Amino acid sequence: MNHSLQHYARLGAVVVVVVGCYQVLHPFIPALLFAAVVCAASWPLYRRLRDALGGRSTWAALAMTLLLVVLVIGPSTLLALSLADDVAAVFDGAKGLLDHGPIEPPSWLREVPLVGQALSEYWHRIAASREELNTLLKSLFEPARILLLGAGKAIGGSLVQLTFATFIAFFFFRDGERMVDAARAILVKLAGHLGETLLSTINGTVIGVVHGIFGTALAQALVALIGFLVAGVPGSVALAALTFLLSMVPVGPPLVWGGAAIWLFVQGSVGWGIFMVAWGLFAISSIDNVIKPYLISRASSLPLLLILLGVFGGIVAFGFIGIFIGPPMLAIGLTLVQLWSGTDAVAAPEGPPEAAP
Numbered sequence: 001m002n003h004s005l006q007h008y009a010r011l012g013a014v015v016v017v018v019v020g021c022y023q024v025l026h027p028f029i030p031a032l033l034f035a036a037v038v039c040a041a042s043w044p045l046y047r048r049l050r051d052a053l054g055g056r057s058t059w060a061a062l063a064m065t066l067l068l069v070v071l072v073i074g075p076s077t078l079l080a081l082s083l084a085d086d087v088a089a090v091f092d093g094a095k096g097l098l099d100h101g102p103i104e105p106p107s108w109l110r111e112v113p114l115v116g117q118a119l120s121e122y123w124h125r126i127a128a129s130r131e132e133l134n135t136l137l138k139s140l141f142e143p144a145r146i147l148l149l150g151a152g153k154a155i156g157g158s159l160v161q162l163t164f165a166t167f168i169a170f171f172f173f174r175d176g177e178r179m180v181d182a183a184r185a186i187l188v189k190l191a192g193h194l195g196e197t198l199l200s201t202i203n204g205t206v207i208g209v210v211h212g213i214f215g216t217a218l219a220q221a222l223v224a225l226i227g228f229l230v231a232g233v234p235g236s237v238a239l240a241a242l243t244f245l246l247s248m249v250p251v252g253p254p255l256v257w258g259g260a261a262i263w264l265f266v267q268g269s270v271g272w273g274i275f276m277v278a279w280g281l282f283a284i285s286s287i288d289n290v291i292k293p294y295l296i297s298r299a300s301s302l303p304l305l306l307i308l309l310g311v312f313g314g315i316v317a318f319g320f321i322g323i324f325i326g327p328p329m330l331a332i333g334l335t336l337v338q339l340w341s342g343t344d345a346v347a348a349p350e351g352p353p354e355a356a357p
Helices: 002-052 057-099 107-111 116-128 130-174 176-191 194-231 236-246 253-266 270-284 287-295 304-341
Strands: none
Touching: 002 057, 002 130, 002 176, 002 194, 002 304, 057 130, 130 176, 130 304, 176 194, 194 236, 194 253, 194 270, 194 287, 194 304, 236 253, 253 270
């Protein structure tokens, strides 16, 4: 009887400690996951940097952390500020147009097949009726205001999480190999001879997904930004960020650069509109067919459905930082299911498991 009571007492103590640790770490889970993904994907660069610094892991970890600040924290902050400025400019422009009286519909609207005439007449009716126009604007502005406030809070929270992740990444880089050894020992105890395979597979999955999905998205966003800036499209940074997000969705980037091209045509800039179409077809969208296969050639690609669920589910669960967390987490889950079920799993990259923390 006493032995049974001691057993349950120890079990209860373990449960209390586990729940307490979870409660303490729960606010930092997105930052911890993001730091782990970043460190795993950039670990080869860290090792080369550490070798160049004569094995000084602390200095190498500090350099990688500063690089993370320059490449992630800085651009994310600028993006948040740019989005705020663009939103304010849009609302100011809309208010200015309303103050100048009824807004005439564009000439091409009437030429739209089937619905052009009806849309043009509805536009004139709405613009002529101040009361009806105000009702319509109220119905549109209030949801937009709520959406933008929510997006602003999410972006602010994500910036805070990114700051924590940068701080955590320093220790992941510096002590990564010791963490890998501890994780390997735990996995060996839990899964036996599969522990080493699990560690290598998880490492390969994260690297393959990050390089394949986010590498392609980043390349498309940078190329799109150049095109938007050259063509003089307003809100270029925000449009490039939207291109980054939609790069994970089929036919996503053409929605952005195609919309920019239409705007240029409407403004009368036919030459720049043609440039935008050509740049989108031959520069932005072609990256998906050239760079992506190269980046994911060392690991199997994640099914499209899981990419979409990972992106949007990650945003719902963790905010905008979840974009970088969701797909790798689902990829790891899929890989473990494939491994345990005996089907082909995502291949690990060449090299020992020590290549990632």
